[in-house]
Amino acid sequence: MTSVKFGIDRLLADPALLKQLEGRRVALVAHPASVTEDLTHSLDALIAAGVNVTSSFGPQHGLKGDKQDNMVETADETDAQYGIPIFSLYGEVRRPTGQMMSGADVFLFDLQDLGCRIYTFVTTLLYLLEEAQKAGKEVWVLDRPNPAGRPVEGTLLVPGNESFVGAAPMPMRHGLTMGEMGHWFVKHFGLNVAYKVVAMEGWQPDVGSDAVGSGYGWPAERIWINPSPNAASVNMARCYAGTVMIEGTTVSEGRGTTRPLEVLFGAPDIDAKAVMAEMLSIAPDWCAGVRMRDCWFEPTFHKHSGKLCNALMLHAEGPDYDHEAFKPWRIQALAFRAIRNLYPEYDLWRGTDFKYEYTNDVLAIDVINGGPSLREWVDNARAGPDALDALASADEAAWVQAVREHLLY
Numbered sequence: 001m002t003s004v005k006f007g008i009d010r011l012l013a014d015p016a017l018l019k020q021l022e023g024r025r026v027a028l029v030a031h032p033a034s035v036t037e038d039l040t041h042s043l044d045a046l047i048a049a050g051v052n053v054t055s056s057f058g059p060q061h062g063l064k065g066d067k068q069d070n071m072v073e074t075a076d077e078t079d080a081q082y083g084i085p086i087f088s089l090y091g092e093v094r095r096p097t098g099q100m101m102s103g104a105d106v107f108l109f110d111l112q113d114l115g116c117r118i119y120t121f122v123t124t125l126l127y128l129l130e131e132a133q134k135a136g137k138e139v140w141v142l143d144r145p146n147p148a149g150r151p152v153e154g155t156l157l158v159p160g161n162e163s164f165v166g167a168a169p170m171p172m173r174h175g176l177t178m179g180e181m182g183h184w185f186v187k188h189f190g191l192n193v194a195y196k197v198v199a200m201e202g203w204q205p206d207v208g209s210d211a212v213g214s215g216y217g218w219p220a221e222r223i224w225i226n227p228s229p230n231a232a233s234v235n236m237a238r239c240y241a242g243t244v245m246i247e248g249t250t251v252s253e254g255r256g257t258t259r260p261l262e263v264l265f266g267a268p269d270i271d272a273k274a275v276m277a278e279m280l281s282i283a284p285d286w287c288a289g290v291r292m293r294d295c296w297f298e299p300t301f302h303k304h305s306g307k308l309c310n311a312l313m314l315h316a317e318g319p320d321y322d323h324e325a326f327k328p329w330r331i332q333a334l335a336f337r338a339i340r341n342l343y344p345e346y347d348l349w350r351g352t353d354f355k356y357e358y359t360n361d362v363l364a365i366d367v368i369n370g371g372p373s374l375r376e377w378v379d380n381a382r383a384g385p386d387a388l389d390a391l392a393s394a395d396e397a398a399w400v401q402a403v404r405e406h407l408l409y
Contacts, residue, residue: 004219005201007142007179008110009037012049017198021051027104029057029089029128032064033112033227042110042142047082055103059111060090060120061228090120094164094358095127101135109141112227113178115148115217116241117157118368120357121227123167125178126185129193138194143179143408147224147237149205149217150175153329154241156395157370164357166370171392171399172329173241176406177203183406203409213321230260238316242332245374248356248365249336249348252309256299259313264335266297266311268304270343276312278338279331283385286334289325291315333388336378349375 011017026046028034034042047053056063062074063086074088087100107128111121125141132139154172162168168188176184179197186195209215218224218234226232231240236259243261246253252266265275272294280287293313299305312335316326339346349365350356356364366372377388 003037003221004145004203006037006144006222007198007200008034008042008045010201011108011142011198012036012045018049018051021106024052024105025054025103026051027055027057027107028053029059029107029109029111029124030063031059031061031111031227033225034110035225037222039223039225042108043079043082046108053082053084055084055100056086057089057096057100057107058086059124062088062090089124089127094124096131098131098135101131101137104137106138106140107132109139109178109182110144111178112144112225113146113181114227114231114237114240115146115173115175116244117154117167117170117172117174117370118165118244119228119240120164121178122174122181123164125182126167126189129182129185129191129195130189133191133193138196139182140196140198141179141182142198143177143200145200145203145218145222146175146177146205147218147234148173148175148241149323151324151326152396152400153327153392154395155369155371155373155392156399158373161366161370163359163367165367169370171395172244172369174399174403176403177408180403180406180408183408184403187406197408199408205409208323212319213317216323230255232258232260233262235315235317236260236262238326239314239328242328242330243314245329245332245336245365245368248350248363248368250303250350251339251348252297252299252303252311254297254299254311255302256305257297259297262314263295263297264292264312264314264332265339266299266304266309268307268309270310270339270346272310272312274342275335275338278341279334282337282341283330283334286327286330286385289316289320289322289327290331291318291320329392330389333374333378334385340378341381348378 036045073091077086152175156169157166209220211220214220254260254263295313356367359367365375
């Protein structure tokens with residue numbers, strides 16, 4: 001098995017790259033999954049290598065990854081060991097200020113992503129690039145795998161629906177690494193910024209490993225570390241481009257359990273087996289490549305806390321996992337549609353009074369999807385699977401073509 005070298009490992013092992021940082025002030029954007037091959041945190045490894053790290057930045061959930069939910073902010077602090085400032089990019093500001101930018105010459109972006117537009121580290125990268133352009137700073141992405149691999153899925157965000165979970169017209173499952181995404185941002189927004197990717201070595205996103213159902217984005221030999229509190233496994237990363245949409249609904253995404261965002265729904269008043277049967281009758285091909293299993297859970301916090309919920313668990317792993325056939329965005333839309341068919345009056349969508357990621361007066365499901373098309377399809381009993389599939393397929397093909405020139409692997 002070929003060992004995959006992530007960007008941080010390549011930087012530390014390459015004297016020529018390290019030499020480019022000599023005599024320069026360096027800032028690190030990191031979280032708990034920002035570790036080297038031997039699990040040393042990137043901040044510790046860079047300082048040990050003699051890099052002059054003058055500040056660090058934490059994205060949503062914080063540098064320590066301790067903040068559990070959306071819109072739980074992190075304050076600025078001082079690192080207890082190194083005495084350097086740790087600036088929060090999910091607190092008083094989500095875009096780095098001029099003062100924050102002034103403390104470094106080169107910004108190393110070392111965040112593990114999930115390959116999904118709504119995962120806010122994507123937007124954090126765009127904001128950093130835009131502010132670096134203004135301040136005349138340099139940005140390096142220390143590249144890491146997209147654990148969901150290359151498949152692309154979902155409708156493109158509709159212009160005018162931009163938010164912190166929707167930086168630009170991209171689909172829900174974007175198929176890129178952060179390094180590649182940065183290249184697309186630079187071109188799409190016409191940025192004039194010094195941008196560099198320290199690419200991985202040996203990453204083969206279309207190849208599985210000897211272990212059943214593994215590979216296909218995440219190297220089987222590398223340990224998975226939560227990049228955010230509820231991203232506990234590669235299974236979650238594979239499912240997330242679908243299951244994250246549950247955040248815009250009244251049913252549970254499994255927060256308050258040990259397997260959040262690996263279920264299609266959980267609720268005390270929905271029959272999971274009936275929903276599964278309805279899904280298979282509407283669009284069986286949208287259920288391919290993954291195992292569904294009805295289960296029960298009682299959330300200790302969040303939606304339906306303390307209530308016994310019936311749910312459908314997704315297993316995008318094991319011998320039945322098919323990387324190309326599995327369509328998390330479609331299967332999640334299908335689950336919503338099945339619920340709507342079986343329970344026509346079910347209050348499924350969270351209302352405009354629910355504030356989602358700093359937006360106002362808009363349905364959370366529309367913020368998440370970057371427009372109303374998925375919700376409208378779910379609520380339209382006359383629209384069959386072909387209608388949503390045609391809409392998404394055209395957008396997916398356009399995206400694949402648009403990003404082809406930026407692929408590094």
